[in-house]
Amino acid sequence: MDIGYIISGLLVGLLVGITGVGGGSLMTPLLVFLFGFQPAVAVGTDLLFAAITKTGGVWVHHGNHKSVEWRIVGLLSLGSLPAALITIFVLRHFAAIGKEITHVITFSLGIALILTALALIFRNRLQKVGLETQSHEPSRFAHLQGPATVAVGLILGVLVTLSSVGAGALGTVALLFLYPRMHTLKIVGTDLAHAIPLTALAGIGHLSMGNVNFTLLGSLLVGSLPGIWVGSHISAKIPEKVLRPILATVLMLIGFKFVL
Secondary structure: OOHHHHHHHHHHHHHHHHHOOOHHHHHHHHHHHOOOOOHHHHHHHHHHHHHHHHHHHHHHHHHHHOOOOHHHHHHHHHHHHHHHHHHHHHHHHHHHOOOOOHHHHHHHHHHHHHHHHHHHHHHHHHHHHHHHHHHHOHHHHHHHHHHHHHHHHHHHHHHHHHHOOOOOHHHHHHHHHHOOOOOHHHHHHHHHHHHHHHHHHHHHHHHHOOOOOHHHHHHHHHHHHHHHHHHHHHHHHOOHHHHHHHHHHHHHHHHHHHHO
């Protein structure tokens, strides 16, 4: 194991614990820019990393808090899992005929980071819009919730498979907009529960393409698990209104660097 990877896992774990933002938006750019991994390897490794680390979170949410809405998890998965499979199939096809997929993954990563930054900035506003819409047209809004949830899952399936980013921040914000009256704890628990099969399926797909570095994966896990634990305990001491804009700005800049 590499001590540099372990320290990186620790730092990302701390940030995830403090901010609640998914590790993909922090980990994948770190692996590409700091350690020089190919984007495809960074994405594939991070997907399996996310599937493993999020499992513990769901165990707590479902077992202790009963905060997972499994019906919504099912609707999201109805869109995301087929989308992930199709995306992996397309990537494998292009790789098999010699087409370069690095640019596609890099561009998708940049777009996902920019969207994550925007989600952090406008999170509260989107929830407010959702509440207002539900108040004015409750029956119509309820009728659209199911299909809209499946559509959100479809978008997340493609984006997460291509970039490893979006299952956390984007999924949470989408649920806040679609289900604005749901308690925040249930939003987080439901989003986590959906992220596990999605990241696992996408990660296994990348593994079949040779895009997973197991030495890196093990090192990241060794560092991140205690980091998340520590970060979760100190998160209450850091004002969210200060931290969120800073994090959003950093993700936005990194995203534009990938896109441009």
